[in-house]
Amino acid sequence: MPPYHHLRYIVAVTIALCAIFSLPAATTVIRGPYLQSATPTSMVVRWRTDNTEPSIVRYGLTRTELTTTVKAEGITTEHFVHLSNLKPNTRYYYTMGAEPVAKPAAAGTKKAGAAPAAAEAEDGPGKAPTSSFVTPPESGSSQPTRVWVLGDPGTKGDTQRAVRDQYYKFTDKRATDLWLLLGDNAYPDGTDTDYQKAIFEMYPETLRTVPVWSCLGNHDGKSANSITQSGVYYNAFTFPTRGEAGGVASGTEAYYSFDYANTHFIALDSHDSDRSLDGAMMTWLKADLAATKRDWIVAFFHHPTYTKGTHDSDKDSDSAGRMNDMRQNFLPVLEAGGVDLILTGHSHVYERSFLLDGHYGKSTTFNAATMVKQKGEVRADGVVVYRKPRARTAHFGDINVVTGSAGHAGSKTKPPALNHPAFYISLNEAGSSVLDIDGLHLTLTFLNDKGEQRDRFTIIKE
Amino acid sequence: MSRRTNLFVLALLSATPAGAHPEIQDALERLTTALAATPNEASLYLERGELYARHDDWPAAEANYLRAAELAPRLPRLALARGSLALARGQVSAARVLLDYAIALAPSDPTALILRARALARLGLTPDALTDYTQAFALLATPSPELYLERAALFASPADALRSLADAFVRLGPVISLQLRALDLEVALRRFDDALTRVDLLTSASERRELWLKRRGDILVSAGRHAEARAAYVEAQTAIAALPAWLVTSPDTVRLSIELTRLATTTP
Numbered sequence: 001m002p003p004y005h006h007l008r009y010i011v012a013v014t015i016a017l018c019a020i021f022s023l024p025a026a027t028t029v030i031r032g033p034y035l036q037s038a039t040p041t042s043m044v045v046r047w048r049t050d051n052t053e054p055s056i057v058r059y060g061l062t063r064t065e066l067t068t069t070v071k072a073e074g075i076t077t078e079h080f081v082h083l084s085n086l087k088p089n090t091r092y093y094y095t096m097g098a099e100p101v102a103k104p105a106a107a108g109t110k111k112a113g114a115a116p117a118a119a120e121a122e123d124g125p126g127k128a129p130t131s132s133f134v135t136p137p138e139s140g141s142s143q144p145t146r147v148w149v150l151g152d153p154g155t156k157g158d159t160q161r162a163v164r165d166q167y168y169k170f171t172d173k174r175a176t177d178l179w180l181l182l183g184d185n186a187y188p189d190g191t192d193t194d195y196q197k198a199i200f201e202m203y204p205e206t207l208r209t210v211p212v213w214s215c216l217g218n219h220d221g222k223s224a225n226s227i228t229q230s231g232v233y234y235n236a237f238t239f240p241t242r243g244e245a246g247g248v249a250s251g252t253e254a255y256y257s258f259d260y261a262n263t264h265f266i267a268l269d270s271h272d273s274d275r276s277l278d279g280a281m282m283t284w285l286k287a288d289l290a291a292t293k294r295d296w297i298v299a300f301f302h303h304p305t306y307t308k309g310t311h312d313s314d315k316d317s318d319s320a321g322r323m324n325d326m327r328q329n330f331l332p333v334l335e336a337g338g339v340d341l342i343l344t345g346h347s348h349v350y351e352r353s354f355l356l357d358g359h360y361g362k363s364t365t366f367n368a369a370t371m372v373k374q375k376g377e378v379r380a381d382g383v384v385v386y387r388k389p390r391a392r393t394a395h396f397g398d399i400n401v402v403t404g405s406a407g408h409a410g411s412k413t414k415p416p417a418l419n420h421p422a423f424y425i426s427l428n429e430a431g432s433s434v435l436d437i438d439g440l441h442l443t444l445t446f447l448n449d450k451g452e453q454r455d456r457f458t459i460i461k462e
Numbered sequence: 463m464s465r466r467t468n469l470f471v472l473a474l475l476s477a478t479p480a481g482a483h484p485e486i487q488d489a490l491e492r493l494t495t496a497l498a499a500t501p502n503e504a505s506l507y508l509e510r511g512e513l514y515a516r517h518d519d520w521p522a523a524e525a526n527y528l529r530a531a532e533l534a535p536r537l538p539r540l541a542l543a544r545g546s547l548a549l550a551r552g553q554v555s556a557a558r559v560l561l562d563y564a565i566a567l568a569p570s571d572p573t574a575l576i577l578r579a580r581a582l583a584r585l586g587l588t589p590d591a592l593t594d595y596t597q598a599f600a601l602l603a604t605p606s607p608e609l610y611l612e613r614a615a616l617f618a619s620p621a622d623a624l625r626s627l628a629d630a631f632v633r634l635g636p637v638i639s640l641q642l643r644a645l646d647l648e649v650a651l652r653r654f655d656d657a658l659t660r661v662d663l664l665t666s667a668s669e670r671r672e673l674w675l676k677r678r679g680d681i682l683v684s685a686g687r688h689a690e691a692r693a694a695y696v697e698a699q700t701a702i703a704a705l706p707a708w709l710v711t712s713p714d715t716v717r718l719s720i721e722l723t724r725l726a727t728t729t730p
Binding site: 188218221222225226227228229230241242243248249250251252254273274279280281283284287288290291292293295317319320321338390391392393394 | 488489516517518572573576602603604605606607608609611630634635636637638639640642667668669670673705706708709711712713714715
């Protein structure tokens, strides 16, 4: 071979190799997209890819005109893009990456598990890479709001799927505005693999269309640390720490608050943060309660103040005293701050109290005559109605709901006692709760895994 | 293992936490089954010890850790787990020794550094504790406000405590629990202008300005600036008047309004 032939050969091979290595690596979205830290004017979009690539979101007001592009710095597999300057209460369409290759939806999620109203027909991995979300309305405004509440969902099993599917059937065309996870989101250890199966592959359509908020459960806490703000839970979620979503700056994702329309939501860490009376979480809570101007205050955390389900709030040793701490230390402050509704999980049952105030001891100290502020009027349609003044009034009463059975209920063969006197109703059934807030009406429905509405109450402010 | 230790371990390893949750039982059964198959697997004893420790069953946790230590003294996380347990049980000197070892094995573990800082603080070794906190903060992306408060509490001088919070505001933003601590320190140091600047920042960021304006008035009273204090109380009443009617008539707001009227008229 003449010498120049060698040269031509080397040049040709070099060009071919350059061409091969300059091709963009095909990436697959293996988690998400999912929506975080929603405010009326901003949204965080997160997702994970199997290979590193730039974090790019293209979005716009119509599906066919994704006219704005936001690119985060660097290349990564864990993508985080903050969209800002959005319009309140507006639907945005979005897609991730320059040319993303989407993974087909997890098995089952496109069938009975499909969220009919949350996603429009053309949205979705496996079909079209464009999803959509609606930004929250202006804080303080009043508009019908639907919240899906899931306590202890993460069993990855048939019960979790049944609870999910019954909610999708129930809500049908009514879009979900936000959803709350009450902790123990991914059993058994809250690992990344647990989260992948129990959350990201279980609710893909809801995740990419509805902002999700959470508090830390004990099983999440096995792979996370609130003091160091590290671990799977803290890596997976992005929550407001500087009051950017409407609350007071907490400085931590372990506890935080946010507004949605005329409701102020408060997430507490009952598992791993300091629960003492002079701790940072308590200091923040008092300031946050004092600062809000919203009509409704809803607090959520993992460990219930009262339960006789798969846990017993009368036993000091149960959950290392965390239920005592929340009842004795935090409940008085929440009630003084005018909280309306407290949502908890941990106990794998549904228990719902009367409108209560002042019960901070064991169940033997419960005094219905002084602590039950209202038993509730039962309307002809079975809905139990409570009434509160609109003027925020300390210690007027709140309803405590334990809804920790979105993954499984207590044992059927050795059923829990379910005999705490603070509760109006106690059920050993799997299910989730649906919170509807419309102006000065707040309604919660417990929907079991058979699709039956097993409890429904309304608080009316006048 | 001595016969005595054997009995101790056997007695404790079969213990279950009072009020055990079904999932804890499941985890214990899973670990016990695994240990039956591989009785010399130290990591399983560590895992079981951690499970007990999470539920405050300290004797059972310790028995499992000891067995793990016999099998694999340098097992990652073991010294940390044992140090954490000793600290929780109030065995501070023992905790310090174990955490020294944990940090020798993993010098960049912020959790071990924080635990040792707490142990050192309880032993009265404040400078060493401060060093550990500072080193841990450098390793953490976002140290929690609790940690900054813990560190600030170690300083004998309010001025040093206040200085120690400055880094927190840079890294975490205007966190309320830290702002309030800083405010208390500034008032204690009679740095009233700094305190007022801080209150003004809090006022501008709040939807309920009246609460912070009252605080401003209180600080001005402490500073002996009574005319300005009266003006702050009056401004707080104006802020209340601007609230939605349903909040103006809330009992807490009514009480605050009455208090502001009293302060505005009685402040000399």
